[in-house]
Amino acid sequence: MADRNVSNAGFTSSGIKGGTLASSMMSHEARASGGGVHSGGPTSTLQELGARSSTHSTGFTSSGISGGSQAAQMMSQEARSHGGGTPRGGTTSTVQSISMGGKGGK
Numbered sequence: 001m002a003d004r005n006v007s008n009a010g011f012t013s014s015g016i017k018g019g020t021l022a023s024s025m026m027s028h029e030a031r032a033s034g035g036g037v038h039s040g041g042p043t044s045t046l047q048e049l050g051a052r053s054s055t056h057s058t059g060f061t062s063s064g065i066s067g068g069s070q071a072a073q074m075m076s077q078e079a080r081s082h083g084g085g086t087p088r089g090g091t092t093s094t095v096q097s098i099s100m101g102g103k104g105g106k
Contacts, residue, residue, distance in 0.1 A: 001062035002055040002099035009098050011050025021103065022046065025094075042094035049095070060099040071096070 010020025017023065026043045030036055037043045049055045056062075059069020066072065075092045079085055086092050097103065 001101075002060055003050075003053045005062065005099055005101045006046060006050045006055045007053070008101075009046070009050075011046045011098075013051045013053070015051075016043075016047060021098070022050075040091065042089075042091045045091050045095055046098060055095075055099050060095050062100050064100075065092075065096060 010017040010022030016026055022043070025046075026037055029038075029041060029043045033041075049058065049060070059066040059071030065075055071092070075086055075096075078087070078090055078092045082090070
């Protein structure tokens with residue numbers, strides 16, 4: 001389910017699909033950063049996972065983040081770098097939201 005949700009959002013093996021949530025996120029992130037999408041940010045992370053159909057296997061599932069997974073490590077690292085919490089709109093929350101079929105936590 002999580003892989004399908006990411007694909008449905010427009011993150012596919014052939015790239016970001018125009019007119020989708022993915023293309024809107026990419027455009028917004030590029031404008032906010034002065035013209036580019038940064039490696040490790042929400043858009044690039046989701047595109048990497050969508051291209052490989054590996055959202056679920058990395059621990060982002062439709063029922064939440066799997067303990068002991070790559071996703072759990074990512075969430076822990078992001079929380080430490082933000083003083084103990086995972087920020088709304090950050091990489092972890094955005095990837096998890098879309099994996100669950102949401103709109104990216106924004």
